[in-house]
Amino acid sequence: MSDVARILVLNCGSSSLKYQLFDGDKVVDKGTVERIGEPGGGPADHAAALRLMAERVDLTGLGGVGHRVVHGGVRFAEPTLITDQVVAEIERLVPLAPLHNPANLTGIAQARRLLPGVPQVAVFDTAFHRTLPPEQASYAIDADTAQRYGIRRYGFHGTSHAYVSRRAAALLGRAPADVDVITLHLGNGASACAVAGGRSVATSMGLSPLEGLVMGTRSGDLDPAVVFHLERVAGWSTADVDRLLNQRSGLVGLTGAGDMREVLRRRADGDPAARLAFDIYCARIRFYVGGYHALLGRVDAIVFTAGVGENAAPVRAAALAGLDRIGVQVDARRNDEGRGERMISPDGRPVQVWVVPTDEEYEIASQTRAVLTDG
Known part of the structure; x- marks a missing residue:
């Protein structure tokens, strides 16, 4: 080449x-x-x-x-x-x-x-998650149906999770293969990923980007029976339910505003809907962090990235609140101050917490260059 x-x-x-x-x-x-x-x-x-x-x-x-x-x-x-x-x-x-x-x-x-x-x-976007083990990639539905129609967990935001997990290893002064991290890509779309030794082993998005964390307009995790209930009771079509879950749910469904900055402003003004939306949003993140900690067995770092993850200090603090017993803590001063790459956990904690701005374009350029150079 x-x-x-x-x-x-x-x-x-x-x-x-x-x-x-x-x-x-x-x-x-x-x-x-x-x-x-x-x-x-x-x-x-x-x-x-x-x-x-x-x-x-x-x-x-x-x-x-x-x-x-x-x-x-x-x-x-x-x-x-x-x-x-x-x-x-x-x-x-x-x-x-x-x-x-x-x-x-x-x-x-x-x-x-x-x-x-x-x-x-x-x-x-899905390639980074092709290392998911079968127990994470598979849904518990009829196996023949899943095989025929390609129903499995694919995961998304792969270039972002790949980039920030590798940066986290560098910031820890270790090789990616020696580091286990939890990455939290929190933007209008949001997903969590457990990365063991540089490989994705669990992620919150599934067949589509709808599953997992609460997002700007998407519901995230939901009992599938909600779909059947709306079809039977309200006479909704598949298209109606699709619009509800992808465009009229998440923060916009709970508050009318899909931008976390507006939700935080309303929360500060005492709006009960904004308070509830914030609490649901952060509780879902905390649920995944705890689950991925158990899955990995050892976590070296938790990394926040993307628009909300990089800029919303109240979200970072609330999402990790109450996790002290597993070594996770956010330093209030560090969390509220500074920009760019920075550690926001106290010194000496077993799990470091970092903010790492994502750079998906850089990751795409690097992967493209590697393909062309190897070719």
């Missing part, structure tokens, strides 16, 4: 295109093209959005393009050089990620047309 220092990372959504250009480890350009295909002056389609990006960004000497792809199913356990066959296999996974994979595929198709001589790599 030619020199791969310059890597373009593309994250293509249904109506947006985010990009970052790396030269080695340095970001030399980045931006977002929004309102793709929407009325009011946005680019007509993703092809136009990519052409607009190419006008803004110096793509000379480009060594490769790394694409974020949300769902890799069981087929893709690592970043993969994109070929026509790979594209076809990603298309077959669309039923598992109908809101995400089509947009990712559109970005791949248009980037291959725009940059026909540049190798391109798919980096999958």
Whole structure:
């Protein structure tokens, strides 16, 4: 392969295109093209959005393009050089990620047309979790049905969990293979992950990003009978329930506001709905932290990342409150002060608590470069 220092990372959504250009480890350009295909002056389609990006960004000497792809199913356990066959296999996974994979595929198709001589790599959100053991990946339903329809735990936010768990090991001064950590990616979407020796062994999201922690608009864990109850009693359709659980639940369902900053503001003003939403949100995190601690047997660090995890000190404090007996404690002053990478637990605790800003684009660029270099 030619020199791969310059890597373009593309994250293509249904109506947006985010990009970052790396030269080695340095970001030399980045931006977002929004309102793709929407009325009011946005680019007509993703092809136009990519052409607009190419006008803004110096793509000379480009060594490769790394694409974020949300769902890799069981087929893709690592970043993969994109070929026509790979594209076809990603298309077959669309039923598992109908809101995400089509947009990712559109970005791949248009980037291959725009940059026909540049190798391109798919980096999958699910790939980091392909190391889940069977007892964590499997649901207790009819095995033939699960096999036929691909029903299992896939997990998501894999590039974020991979990046921050590896950074945590570096901050502890140890190799990833020697460290067990719990990573908490808390953004509009949220997930927890138990990482043993650099490998994901449990994660809160499942077949889809709906399962697990409370999120901005998603319910997280829920008794499946709620679905049947709404169908029988309220006459709701599958689409009605889908909209409820994915768009009208979580923080927005409990308070009308899906942004944790607004929830915290209302909580400080004494709003009972905001207090309840905050308590539910933090209790769910604490439940997973305790369970993953038991699963791992030993935890070296707990890491908060993403928008809420990096910026909401009250969430970090409340989510780990009452875990002193298992060696987990947050130092109030450290938690409330500072920005960027920092330890927020007292000195000398057996479990260090860290805030580590995630960098999924850097992770995608690194994985892309590794594929092209090894190739």
